[in-house]
Amino acid sequence: MAILNAATKEIQLKIVYYGPALCGKTTNLVQVHKRVQTAPGNKGRLVSLATNSDRTLFFDFLPIEAKTIKGFKTKFQLYTVPGQVIYNATRQLVLRGVDGVVFVADSQYSKMAENVESFQNLEENLRTVKLNLADIPYVLQYNKRDLEGAAPVEYLEFLLNSREVQVPSFPATAHDCGGVFETLNAISRALLSKFINQHAPQVTA
Amino acid sequence: MTTTLPPLIEADIHEMDGALGEFLKQTDATTALIIDKGGFMITHQGDARRFDLTTIAALASGAYMANETIANLVHESKFNSVYQQGEKASMFVNCIDEHCLLVIIFASKLSVGAIKYFAAPAAEKIAEQLKSAQERDPGSGFDLSALNVADTESLFRKRA
Numbered sequence: 001m002a003i004l005n006a007a008t009k010e011i012q013l014k015i016v017y018y019g020p021a022l023c024g025k026t027t028n029l030v031q032v033h034k035r036v037q038t039a040p041g042n043k044g045r046l047v048s049l050a051t052n053s054d055r056t057l058f059f060d061f062l063p064i065e066a067k068t069i070k071g072f073k074t075k076f077q078l079y080t081v082p083g084q085v086i087y088n089a090t091r092q093l094v095l096r097g098v099d100g101v102v103f104v105a106d107s108q109y110s111k112m113a114e115n116v117e118s119f120q121n122l123e124e125n126l127r128t129v130k131l132n133l134a135d136i137p138y139v140l141q142y143n144k145r146d147l148e149g150a151a152p153v154e155y156l157e158f159l160l161n162s163r164e165v166q167v168p169s170f171p172a173t174a175h176d177c178g179g180v181f182e183t184l185n186a187i188s189r190a191l192l193s194k195f196i197n198q199h200a201p202q203v204t205a
Numbered sequence: 206m207t208t209t210l211p212p213l214i215e216a217d218i219h220e221m222d223g224a225l226g227e228f229l230k231q232t233d234a235t236t237a238l239i240i241d242k243g244g245f246m247i248t249h250q251g252d253a254r255r256f257d258l259t260t261i262a263a264l265a266s267g268a269y270m271a272n273e274t275i276a277n278l279v280h281e282s283k284f285n286s287v288y289q290q291g292e293k294a295s296m297f298v299n300c301i302d303e304h305c306l307l308v309i310i311f312a313s314k315l316s317v318g319a320i321k322y323f324a325a326p327a328a329e330k331i332a333e334q335l336k337s338a339q340e341r342d343p344g345s346g347f348d349l350s351a352l353n354v355a356d357t358e359s360l361f362r363k364r365a
Contacts (some may be wrong), residue, residue: 007218066360097243
């Protein structure tokens, strides 16, 4: 749920990285945290609520401020969800107040069923927080493109992006930051555009 | 039931800051924040230098929401507040309304009873202000059409 604070001239937006276990959601945030160019103070700490074996237990969280647009500060909060099937209640909590989603798919053939299941789970969980995937901006990221067992992008598109309205999708190798910023910029712009349109004057006949 | 937090103008923040300031005077608590249940900080009063309030807001909302889920599991509609006690510092989170929470950081030597006692009217006052913001014409004073995202280059850039 975006927040517009006219007193401080701030827009705050929440992006959730969603996808099956071990698809690279946390790696996306780690790379953004490590490599983003920001003014001092515009990047918060990366908080990971993880298990002893570094698997996400609750969420990862990274607050980050984009450049100021015409006097308005645009602040984004990036979250990941735990991918493991058993943590569904946690995923629902993290989706509360979400403005936009990055769905990270694992490109390996062996992970296709998990990708599809996770995407369906995203739609179901959005409904539990009274949201509909068709109403919120989202983009797809096909991660692990550098692995030998990677399925063709066309196949991933067929499985995950063949709805009535197709969304932007990005091939990625998140471990070396490939596609990470392209994905983040795409969802950020989509979110801001939607938000600005919602707050533009309504023209009536 | 409303689905989103309304846009907030200066007068809203001023009123809410006033309620937080009064609460801090009454209780001697260290810091008070208003956050939304999605994890955003809306405003705060008190000592902000010692704490990373952005991260506290995200984690406090997560903890509160997790407790709300636990409440459902024990057939309660919600736990209205959450209290976390430390040796030096403690935290109390009180529900304001459907969207927002009041988070109070205070020295553990203070009485949690007093914190709870004064938090309730402060939360009510804040809820009233949020309600009046909700009832305001949603289009008033918020023309963001001058912000054209298409004019901007990438919002985030990778370091070389």
